[in-house]
Amino acid sequence: MAERSFAREVEDLKLGEGDIFRGEGILAITKALLQSGVSYVGGYQGSPISHLMDVLADAKDVMEDLGVHFETSASEAAAAAMLSASVMYPVRGAVTWKSTAGTNVASDALSNLSSGGVTGGALIIIGEDYGEGSSIMQERSHAYAMKSQMWLLNPRPNLPSIVQAVEEGFELSEASNTPVMLQVGIRSCHVHGQFEAKDNKRPNYTLKQALENPVRDVNRIVLPPASFLHEKEKLEKRWPAAVDFIKKRQLNEYFGPSEGDVGIILLGGMYNGVMRALQQLGLADVYGNSAVPLYVLNVAYPLVDDQMAEFCANKKAVLMVEEGAPEYIEQSLNTILRRRDIQTKVSGKDVLPMGGEYTPPVLVKGIKNFLETHQRVLLGNQPPLPDPTPVLNDPKVKALAEVVPPRPPGFCVGCPERPIFAAMKLVENELGQHHISGDIGCHLFSILPPFNIGSTTMGYGLGPAAASAFNVAADKRAISVMGDGGFWHNGLATSVGNAIFNKQDGVILVVDNYYSAATGGQDIPSSRALNPRRKTNNSIVNAVKGIGATWVRQIDRTYDVGKMRDTLREALTSKEPGPKIIVASSECMLNKQRRVKPQFAQAVKDGKRMVKERFGVDEDVCTGDHACIRLSGCPSLSVKYTDDPLKDDPVAAVDNNCVGCGNCGEVAEAAVLCPSFYRADIIHNPTGWDRFLARMRAAVIGWLQARRKAGRIVFAD
Numbered sequence: 001m002a003e004r005s006f007a008r009e010v011e012d013l014k015l016g017e018g019d020i021f022r023g024e025g026i027l028a029i030t031k032a033l034l035q036s037g038v039s040y041v042g043g044y045q046g047s048p049i050s051h052l053m054d055v056l057a058d059a060k061d062v063m064e065d066l067g068v069h070f071e072t073s074a075s076e077a078a079a080a081a082m083l084s085a086s087v088m089y090p091v092r093g094a095v096t097w098k099s100t101a102g103t104n105v106a107s108d109a110l111s112n113l114s115s116g117g118v119t120g121g122a123l124i125i126i127g128e129d130y131g132e133g134s135s136i137m138q139e140r141s142h143a144y145a146m147k148s149q150m151w152l153l154n155p156r157p158n159l160p161s162i163v164q165a166v167e168e169g170f171e172l173s174e175a176s177n178t179p180v181m182l183q184v185g186i187r188s189c190h191v192h193g194q195f196e197a198k199d200n201k202r203p204n205y206t207l208k209q210a211l212e213n214p215v216r217d218v219n220r221i222v223l224p225p226a227s228f229l230h231e232k233e234k235l236e237k238r239w240p241a242a243v244d245f246i247k248k249r250q251l252n253e254y255f256g257p258s259e260g261d262v263g264i265i266l267l268g269g270m271y272n273g274v275m276r277a278l279q280q281l282g283l284a285d286v287y288g289n290s291a292v293p294l295y296v297l298n299v300a301y302p303l304v305d306d307q308m309a310e311f312c313a314n315k316k317a318v319l320m321v322e323e324g325a326p327e328y329i330e331q332s333l334n335t336i337l338r339r340r341d342i343q344t345k346v347s348g349k350d351v352l353p354m355g356g357e358y359t360p361p362v363l364v365k366g367i368k369n370f371l372e373t374h375q376r377v378l379l380g381n382q383p384p385l386p387d388p389t390p391v392l393n394d395p396k397v398k399a400l401a402e403v404v405p406p407r408p409p410g411f412c413v414g415c416p417e418r419p420i421f422a423a424m425k426l427v428e429n430e431l432g433q434h435h436i437s438g439d440i441g442c443h444l445f446s447i448l449p450p451f452n453i454g455s456t457t458m459g460y461g462l463g464p465a466a467a468s469a470f471n472v473a474a475d476k477r478a479i480s481v482m483g484d485g486g487f488w489h490n491g492l493a494t495s496v497g498n499a500i501f502n503k504q505d506g507v508i509l510v511v512d513n514y515y516s517a518a519t520g521g522q523d524i525p526s527s528r529a530l531n532p533r534r535k536t537n538n539s540i541v542n543a544v545k546g547i548g549a550t551w552v553r554q555i556d557r558t559y560d561v562g563k564m565r566d567t568l569r570e571a572l573t574s575k576e577p578g579p580k581i582i583v584a585s586s587e588c589m590l591n592k593q594r595r596v597k598p599q600f601a602q603a604v605k606d607g608k609r610m611v612k613e614r615f616g617v618d619e620d621v622c623t624g625d626h627a628c629i630r631l632s633g634c635p636s637l638s639v640k641y642t643d644d645p646l647k648d649d650p651v652a653a654v655d656n657n658c659v660g661c662g663n664c665g666e667v668a669e670a671a672v673l674c675p676s677f678y679r680a681d682i683i684h685n686p687t688g689w690d691r692f693l694a695r696m697r698a699a700v701i702g703w704l705q706a707r708r709k710a711g712r713i714v715f716a717d
Contacts, residue, residue, distance in 0.1 A: 006051070006058040013055075013062050015197040021159070026051045026189040028159045029125060029182075030059070032166035037201035039091040039120075040069040042082040044489075045519040046098025047135060048189040049127035053096065054520060060533060066202050072522065072534075075460075075489045076102035080109035083179065086120035087113070087220050089210040091203060092170050099126035099183070100139040101440075101460070105490070107144065113179050114148040115230045116220040117238065120205070121170030122179040124150075128269075130324060131357030133186050138355065140324040141183060145301045149234040151180045151242055152301040156253075156271040159193035165298065168249060176242040178234075183300070185269050243304055251299050252307060256290035262375040263293040263311060264367070265333065266321035267300055270358060274321055277363035281371075282382060291378065303329065305336050312337055312344040317374035319367065320348035325355045345374065408448040413636045414593075414661035416558045416586030417443050417511055421451040422631045422667045423564035424479075428453075431572055434479050435470055439463030439491075441483035441518045443511050450633040454481070461490030464499050464508045464579070471504040477572055477580075478506040484540060485516035488524050492543055499579040500548040507571045510540055512585040521591040528587070540583050551580045558586040559663050561670035589659060610684040613660035617652045621676035624649035628674070631667045652676070 013031055015021050021031055030052055033041060041063075045053040056063070056070050063070050073079035079095040086093045097106065103126060113122065129136050145152035151172060155165035165182055173180040219226050246252065256263075266274050274294070278284035283291040295311045297303070312318050312333075320330040330348040337344055351373075352358065352366035371378050391397060411418045420443075428434070438444055438454040439462065447454040458466040463482040470478040482491050487510050499508060514528050515521045523531050525538040541554050551574060553567050564584065571580035603610050619642050629637055629652060636657040639650040654664065665677035683690050 006055045009055050010059045010062060013059055013200070016199045017197070019197045020194050021197045022194040023159075023192065024051065024189065025157065025159060025162050025184065025191045025193070026127075027055060028163050028193075028195060029166055029184070030055050031197065032163040033094055034063070034066060034068070034200040035163075035198045036121075036167050036170050037092055037203050038068055038094050038123075038170075039203040039205070039207055040082065040085060040093045041095070042071050042073045042079045042093075043096035043125075044073050044076045044079055044098075044102060045516065045522050046102060047127065047129050047519070048184070048186045049096050049098060049125060050520045050522075051189070052125065054522070057522075062200075066200055067206055067208075068203070069207055076106040077109050080106035080113065080124070083109075083113055083118070083122045083124070085207065085210065086118045086122040086179075087116055088119060088215045088217060090120045090174075090205045091207060091210055092121040092123075094123040094125060096125040096127070098129050098136070099141045100144075101129070101136045102126070103141050103144050105460070110144065110150065110179070111148050112222045114150045114234075115222045115227060117177040117230070117233070118173060118179055119177065119220075121173040123166065123169045123173060124179060124181045125166075126181055126183050127189060128183050128185045131186060132359070138324070140328075141181065142300060142324075142328050145181055146328065149178065149239065150301075151176070151178055151299065153180060153182045153251075153298060154268045154300040155182075155184075155188075155298050156268045156296060157185075157188040157191045158272075159191070159195040161268070161298070162188065163195050168251060171249075172242060172245050172251075175245045176238045178238045178242060183269065187272070188269060191272075239302060242302055246299050246302075246304055247307070252304065253296040253298060254311075255288065255294040255296065256292050258293070259314075260293040261316045262318065262371065262378075263295065263315050264319045264321060265295045265297065265308070265311065265329075267323070267329070268296050268298040270321050270323060270363075271296055273358055273360055273363050274367070276360045277367050280360070280364050281368060281379065283378060297329070300329070303332055303336070308333060308336050309340050309342060312346075313342055315344050317345035317347055317370070319351070319370045320346060321352065321358065321363070321366075322348070323358045325349075327354075347374070408445075410445050410448060410633055410635070411442065412590050413634060413657050414589035414659035414663070415442070415634075416513055416589060416661070417446070418632060418634060419559050419561045419663045419666060420509070420511060420564055420584050421446040421453055422663070423561050423568055423670070424453060425451060425631060426561070426565045426670060427568045427572065430569065432476070434476050434572070435467065437463050437467035437478060437480040439466075439480070439482045439486050441486055441511070442513075443481050443483055446481070450630050459490070461486035461488075461492075461495055464491065464495035464504075464506070467506050468498060468502065468504060470506065471502060479509065479572075480506060481509045481511065483518070484510060484512040484514070484526050485518065485524055487512075487540060487543075488526065492547070496544050496549065496579070496581065497547050500544075503577060504579050505577065507568070507580045507582070509568075510544075510581065510583045512540055512583055513588040514585070515588050515591055517588040517591065521588065521594075544581050544583075549581050550578055551576050553580075553582050555582065555584045556586075558584045559661055559666055561663070561666040565670055589661060593659060604684045607685050609687055609690070612682045612684070613662070614654075614658055614680045614682055615660060615662060615665055616654050616678055616680060618676045618678055619644075619651040619653070621674065622651040623647075623674060623676075624651050626652060628652055628664055628668050628677075632664050634664060637664050 009027050076097040083093050153165045155161040169180045169182050275284055322329045327349045334346050347370050351369040436454045438457040440460040464480040467478040467480040516524050526540050527536040636655050638653050640653040641650045668677050
């Protein structure tokens with residue numbers, strides 16, 4: 001079950017010649033693939049390209065009609081290896097993943113792919129997860145294109161440009177026998193717009209034809225002596241062919257006046273931000289007309305040296321706008337100019353930040369500094385720019401920030417991972433702190449308050465591998481945490497298999513929430529849903545036992561905090577050798593609610609008796625020490641003030657976001673905190689018996705309340 005259904009978007013994929021396609025950039029890429037005659041598509045989901053994978057999964061019927069094969073790859077490496085189909089055969093293939101994390105995983109396959117080259121068009125759509133909205137380390141994918149001699153497209157962030165980049169990316173790949181990377185950032189993926197659609201194309205050469213007519217070209221196999229010739233072929237044949245194609249098709253673009261004393265060279269993905277900055281400086285209008293000459297690199301690599309030199313010649317200075325570090329293109333630009341003895345001043349990271357996202361306020365400041373130095377007349381008598389962050393710099397806001405504590409990101413309401421870490425804190429209280437190795441996934445939120453658990457994170461499925469150095473004799477064991485998505489992505493062999501083979505003595509906790517939850521709720525091999533197009537319900541316990549694990553425990557309800565605590569304690573104190581593996585399973589609450597809420601609402605509408613569990617806190621019993629909150633952190637568990645004159649502190653309270661998971665009460669019981677939590681059943685469409693019981697309970701409670709009130713001591717005024 002993915003995060004959402006894309007049934008409506010799938011209908012847009014059927015649009016034909018002359019129809020207008022409207023939607024997000026990432027959906028336009030999906031349509032462009034089908035218009036390009038792609039034969040196969042694969043990939044691994046992750047921001048900002050998850051939508052592409054989810055739409056393709058929902059569009060299985062559309063693609064089958066066109067003869068296009070699609071599959072969700074086990075990892076980015078599996079997706080990159082899929083492109084080997086285009087090495088020997090003239091079939092077009094595309095894969096996608098989140099970069100740079102995914103590109104790291106796929107790098108071995110990419111190196112081999114780019115070494116031997118391709119016959120058919122091979123397109124790699126990388127979602128560059130960089131900047132303020134990112135969820136990973138801050139790096140650039142540019143280096144991978146440079147080191148492996150793959151071409152890197154970075155189109156302007158509008159739908160026609162993105163679609164054109166997909167279509168011409170396949171042609172560039174075929175013209176130069178080289179895989180092509182298409183880089184789209186977070187903003188490009190989610191920009192909205194429209195373009196004129198074309199008819200979808202069936203592949204000119206199908207995978208069936210390839211299977212039935214095997215081809216073998218030893219010169220494309222990465223094995224000596226052919227591999228020694230690949231580098232020569234890249235430099236002497238493929239690179240010139242790519243540059244020639246880029247020039248003939250005019251993939252890079254020019255805007256603004258043809259002449260000028262200064263100019264700006266920018267990556268295509270930076271176009272919208274640069275134009276907005278120029279507009280604020282009075283040097284461009286809302287229609288994209290610029291008063292400064294612009295050279296837009298829709299192809300970030302390879303550079304077209306002649307075009308770069310021609311643009312810079314006769315200019316006093318140029319500004320190179322490239323986001324992130326190092327300044328690869330700025331360095332190359334300096335080399336290009338100096339070799340031709342062109343003395344144009346090159347500016348870039350001297351006026352723009354070395355790293356970080358180039359938002360419009362950042363670009364405004366950098367471009368203004370550049371112009372003030374090299375062409376002050378363009379700025380005119382413009383008044384000082386307004387503060388781009390007036391709200392944040394307001395003294396009242398700053399004063400508020402000193403008293404309001406920061407709110408760290410955390411688990412969703414009812415998340416089944418929250419009780420796991422509550423249990424871990426309880427065990428920590430008994431046995432002391434342990435080294436805990438984290439992993440990529442939702443469980444990484446445990447490093448933040450209220451749990452403050454975890455020391456390192458090395459990669460998806462690498463949590464236990466990251467703890468392997470601690471396999472030494474000691475009084476404590478290392479604990480490692482890994483999600484079910486990471487387990488199937490990389491963890492089974494690299495982490496669990498490695499631990500078993502090396503007889504590690506640590507504790508491995510696999511958090512099984514039935515989905516690749518952090519990327520949008522896609523099915524994985526251990527998902528418990530019945531997926532007609534996938535083989536699901538493959539047991540993680542059976543998998544680890546199959547490679548030699550002996551100490552394995554399955555917990556099928558993580559909300560049982562007491563059982564979680566006892567199992568963790570047993571794992572940390574057991575005398576049995578080898579890794580101790582705990583598989584803690586409960587369905588991702590976010591996905592469960594998406595599935596259950598519509599079903600529940602429909603059942604109520606149909607008049608069926610439905611019971612909804614809710615939890616609350618008896619404020620008369622609550623002491624106000626908030627230990628329950630410190631061991632839970634659930635967003636639905638809050639505080640409220642009480643009128644009780646004997647209580648100075650606010651009491652705990654459960655708000656209406658509660659999904660009835662019961663974790664708060666389970667934690668209170670396991671930690672022996674207090675009995676103030678209660679469960680209430682809300683009955684929709686009650687039966688006569690339900691109404692009778694409700695009247696009886698109300699009568700008994702009312703009698704007890706009246707009796708209690710009659711016995712109170714009342715002080716007269």
